[in-house]
Amino acid sequence: MIRVQREDFDVGVELERLAAGNHRIGGVASFVGLVRDMGGGERVSALTLEHYPGMTEKKLGEIETEAHRRWPLDAVLIIHRYGRLEPGDRIVLVATASPHREAALAACHFLIDWLKTDAPFWKSEETPAGERWVEARDDDEAAKERWSD
Amino acid sequence: MKLLYFAWLRARIGCAEEEIAPSPEVCDVAGLLDWLRSRGPRYAEALRDLSVVRVAVNQNYVGLEHPVREGDEIAIFPPVTGG
Numbered sequence: 059m060i061r062v063q064r065e066d067f068d069v070g071v072e073l074e075r076l077a078a079g080n081h082r083i084g085g086v087a088s089f090v091g092l093v094r095d096m097g098g099g100e101r102v103s104a105l106t107l108e109h110y111p112g113m114t115e116k117k118l119g120e121i122e123t124e125a126h127r128r129w130p131l132d133a134v135l136i137i138h139r140y141g142r143l144e145p146g147d148r149i150v151l152v153a154t155a156s157p158h159r160e161a162a163l164a165a166c167h168f169l170i171d172w173l174k175t176d177a178p179f180w181k182s183e184e185t186p187a188g189e190r191w192v193e194a195r196d197d198d199e200a201a202k203e204r205w206s207d
Numbered sequence: 208m209k210l211l212y213f214a215w216l217r218a219r220i221g222c223a224e225e226e227i228a229p230s231p232e233v234c235d236v237a238g239l240l241d242w243l244r245s246r247g248p249r250y251a252e253a254l255r256d257l258s259v260v261r262v263a264v265n266q267n268y269v270g271l272e273h274p275v276r277e278g279d280e281i282a283i284f285p286p287v288t289g290g
Contacts, residue, residue, distance in 0.1 A: 091290055107289065110213055110282055113266035138289065150290055170290060179289025180214035191215045194286030
């Protein structure tokens, strides 16, 4: 399931709901991305996430389908926020549920790596020197390449 | 065709979305970017370095050789930084 939203989410509630009623599931893995207070050596007081409505949901849906193709998963959840966020705020939740831990952990790692390079989101940071757009990182691309088959 | 701009490309070009009718010889993404650059200094500056420009046609990432047609939704943006 994919959700793109401005509002915060409750990690505990979401993880519980993911596995509720399905007793085949033996493990739930999750990744929560948070806003850091430093970026490029400067203090960040807030960031604003912009996205491409329509394409965002499409790309996240494709990533979810690819994870299901690669691993035996009972459930996948991706929640990604947009709008203005402050240090410590949650940005993203990726959670996977499977009968066994290997598939859940690997798929969760795969999903966040792919999301970073494929989902059309952009971050702008507020720093003492002014507002600036975050630049894409080469190591994010390298992290995705790990999963190429 | 409908053009969408995001992040610093939107800021530099000065608009988020516009409807355009490029000259008939524009038939692929490379041609479209050339045509846009000829529209004025804001476009020329924003689209100067294609290593930091990504393009999606009808919400799919595409390369410079991808065809563009009447009715397409074409988005132009920097490399993504979500997650």
